[in-house]
Amino acid sequence: MTTRVVACWIPDWPVHVAADAVQADAGVEPLAVVRRDEIVACSAPARAAGVRRRMRLRTALARCPGLRVSERDVEAEVRAFERVVRHLEQSVMPRLELIRPGLIVAPARGPARYWGGEEELVGRLVEAVAELGHDAQCGIADSIFAAALASRSGRIVPAGGDAGWLAPYPVGVLGLARHTDLLTRLGIGTVGEFAALPADKIAARFGADGQAAHRTARGLEARPLAVRSAAADHRVARDFDPAEVRLETLAFAARTLAEDLHQRLVAAGVVCARVEVCVQVGDGRSLSRLIRHEGRLSALAVADRVRGLLTAWHEDGVLGPAGGDGGITQLVLRPEALSAATGRQDALVGERLTPADVERAAARLQAMLGHQAVTQIALGGGRGPADRVERVPYGDVAAARRPEGPWPGQLPAPHPAQVFPTRQTALLADANGQPVGVSARLALSAPPARLSVAGSDSEVTGWAGPWPVWEHWWDRDLGQRLARVQVTTAAGQAWLLALLDGHWWAEALYG
Template sequence: MDGRSVVAWLPDFPVIACGGADAEPVAVVDRDVVVACSAAARAGGVRRRMRLRSAQACCPRLRVVERDLMVEMRAFERVAGHLESTVMPRLEVIRPGLLAAPARGPSRYWGGEELLIGRLVAAVAELGLPARAGVADRVFTAALAARRGVIVPVGGDAAWLAPYPVGVLGVPGLAELLERLGIRTVGAYARLPTDKVSARFGAEGLIAHRTARGEQPRPLTVRTGTGECTVTHRFEPAEERLEPVAFAIKALADQLHDRLTAAGLVAARLEVVVDLADGRRLSRIMRHEGRLSSLAVAERVRGLLQAWTETDVFGGGPERGIAALTLRPEQLSGDTGRQTALFGDRHTPEEIERAAARVQAILGHKAVVRMETGGGRAPADRVRLVPFGDVVDARRDAGGPWPGRLPAPHPAATFPEQLPAQLGDASGRPVAVSGRLALSAAPAQVTVEGYGQAAVTGWAGPWPVLERWWDRDGGRRIARMQVTAADGHAWLLVIEQGRWWAEAHYG
């Protein structure tokens, strides 16, 4: 988008699209993460990007709605169409609830940029919806300005962005790394030399650096023709039903991305063009910037067509129907790829979290776990499997103290369930441990279920453990021993109430 840009923002639009109200605590979630919430939910402590379990813990009365992008697009098209007919003739949808347009022409028509954003807000209010608007040199800056309802002076994007934290640049891995390096504001990042940024942070860091400096994120390619990347599907005869069109939309989106990938290009914008059987042509521009998958494109286009159908934009009569559907990419630039080596071997932490949440939604919360080290007396207590997204229990700190904790060397493997075992002396009688930790006899042979019997070649211990001594029913008194056998095995044995068990195995 050349020159100045104006952006209109409708706060909490996903909540509005699902029928929620500010007085009701509502959260719209996508892949178990909150993407929008009502004012009442925020008052209860719910925030965007919060995990669903945490949000429900903050606000027990929270009503959870799964995000439906097609519903949002269908609801937002009413706003986009109204603004297109009353305020400015050509605009682009960044996402439902956020749209942008060139500011030069409309501001001249309405008498200045301040009057333009006032007219935008008033036009949205005519639909009974709240809105804010902002103007800046670049769309990114204008979108932030819209949240505050301000106008950024000409040439002042970089200075206006400077106080913001680096997280607003939209690259979580980069923001985390910059904060560790002590670079916490957009202005500090913008002051870094461009060549050093490119060498250290790669293509993704360079795009964010250009944004921080108030420049075009991606330099436009000299190739102005988009014909080789444009994709079209023609319906013969014209199609009146949306179901067959939906299949064509997904195929077109896949074809578009394949062509862009083959050409090594990224489209900043995507124009959807619908040719009707009566000769009319409808179009809508959407922001792309290489971030939309083919599925995301298909969902947006389908929501757009559903909105046009419900508002009878297509019209009636015998000539009604879609004759052709076209996806035309605009503002092409070279696809520089993504630099992820600094933020993970293959995926960023955010991508890993989304993938884990997706699996948990299908298989259950405890289906995806991570290993955490912690405190405990037994080897199995020191490594725990914690469901992904849960907070580690701070009461089991590895620092202890843990009286009776087993000394090194630590076993190579612990058994999910202890195996029955026997520890005998030279005459075959069971070895016992007294209350004063004295052995009844020297161990001579060890038997573990599934491993057979072997002569004992060495042993250490016993080490006592007295847990919850104040609890008559829940208390536990045991002793552990390390035993090596002639067959090459080494065991961690535990005796409890006169019976021996194999708790773990050493290498």
């Protein structure tokens, strides 16, 4: 007997959460959710204006100047979606599995029998979500992937028909982003054509990810399960005595447990398809939620999902009041559906990488070298180009530094493409070879004629500025006064220079 899976999808869930946060009407206003300067979701009006997922923010703003932008908050998405999941569990069916905020799956055979058929089950789910003010689309198929894809069109795929139903789809839906172009050039443009290839040839050419995609294309689950006990070997738990109600403490414990679980699975050479989050409440109740993992969520991502669940349960009063029988006495992470960790080689250059590829590579490096070893650039407020850049551990959120200002003396856009780690010695000279100075009235002593940076000399073809900066005037050690000037040269380069204590320095290069 084949398994049946139902998927329930609320389109543009990040947009719904962002719209509530900024008090916008996503059905009327163009709104986009961004992460690291890339569009991750957008409203229907934004799509009508030409905005698309994975588009750079600058391109999106050029297509839709009135676009409202909100930074993605995954924890808020998990927290808000948990209320939807709990409502569905109470009114339609139990044991829902969270793929990501906005998409859940669950075994369909039992609930369909209870409600009188698969169509009736889908109708119940759609109605239950509508009670919360959202529009949902549901699909049913034999595999999780096919069910999730079927939910996009509200289809119920007949039992045993996953492979045939998936066959006409473009091969890009399988998630082999780094190989999609190659497959297309080879004439393999559909899922059906990919499924027809020999499995051993796929494994030899595309590795573990190719094997998983090939199984998916044939209507099977991506990875065969390993026959071993997950609960006895790999579950991690933390007890609290007395019961804990502080979210900060619970979030820290969740992060520690997620890292411990990751290390245990790595040591055992396995990955899990999902993680069950279980908590024991002080009054004896047990709460649980399934998080889809598929070996792709980092320890930090699992911890963020758990934190979102705990926050939602806390805000809704599910954990009970502080003191007495309220709070959590035990937090457990239990991996389920284990399979062998066949691994993959992540490329640094020479291949077209997707954001998911980068996240996986960063997570593995952090697991080996420590959380602080892999950093990302976060943009904040500041007057100079180096002031706007902060390095934070990959996956963390930088503290807000008022990017909108005011920042007197801040350079106008566009910003430099390359900011030097330390200022480079430079000389900006006039036509007589004398250093150009800046007067008290903020005027250059003479028009710049030549620029020398690191021994390279070039004729100046244009300049702008100066922009004065007086920072930390109240601190004798940190205080500094400088003036910045933009200069273009005959070599085709544009420089950002700073005059500090009578000396010229090169701070950045525009390209």
